Amino acid sequence: MKYKGKSDYVRKPIPIAGLRGLWRLLYDNDIEIAQVEFAPYGGRMDEISESEIPFAHRSGYIFHIHYAVDWREEGDEAAQRHMNWIRRVYKYMEPYVSNSPRAAYLNYRDLDIGVNNNGYTSYHQASIWGLKYFRNNFKRLAMVKTKVDPHNFFKNEQSIPTLFEEGK
Structure with a gap:
């Protein structure tokens, strides 16, 4: 089904x-x-x-x-x-x-509202779905993600990104 x-x-x-x-x-x-x-x-x-x-x-x-x-x-x-x-x-x-x-x-998870890139996804791009799911908590969650998973090991199509810039 x-x-x-x-x-x-x-x-x-x-x-x-x-x-x-x-x-x-x-x-x-x-x-x-x-x-x-x-x-x-x-x-x-x-x-x-x-x-x-x-x-x-x-x-x-x-x-x-x-x-x-x-x-x-x-x-x-x-x-x-x-x-x-x-x-x-x-x-x-x-x-x-x-x-x-x-x-x-x-x-x-509604993939119609946006998905991660194959690899790094910016905070700005992830905000498209992040703000819909988490409202004002999204930035705080991205800060936590940056601290506990700086290499973005735990991810899915709409995961919370780190706040690191691409390539860093």
Whole structure:
């Protein structure tokens, strides 16, 4: 089975018209498995400082959305159809979710928002996804990464970079 996930955070209730439009996107599709999951936030999470741990999406967020699509079909056409659907849903939700930057949940790594180079990736380039995942904690995490993993041994497609300049 193949899978693609994306995520968002919401600060204000989504109007009924917005939810109806989302429902239409879920109902009118030519894909195998589509889901949109809303996870409520608030309560105790609002009391924990954004900088207390790397996970910054706490105060002010009312819920998290996880969009997912799964398929068994083989071939590029099937993959593209499913990828296009989830990207269309994500684009549709843009007016209703967080912005500047649009936040995302790290554990649903969304490679659509950027990836590391094959080797060194600058802090500036990694900020494209780092600020979405970690908000204001990103620079602090890059400083820690520079101290504990100066040679960037531990990395993935969207890892936190060191603050060293390329080639140093």
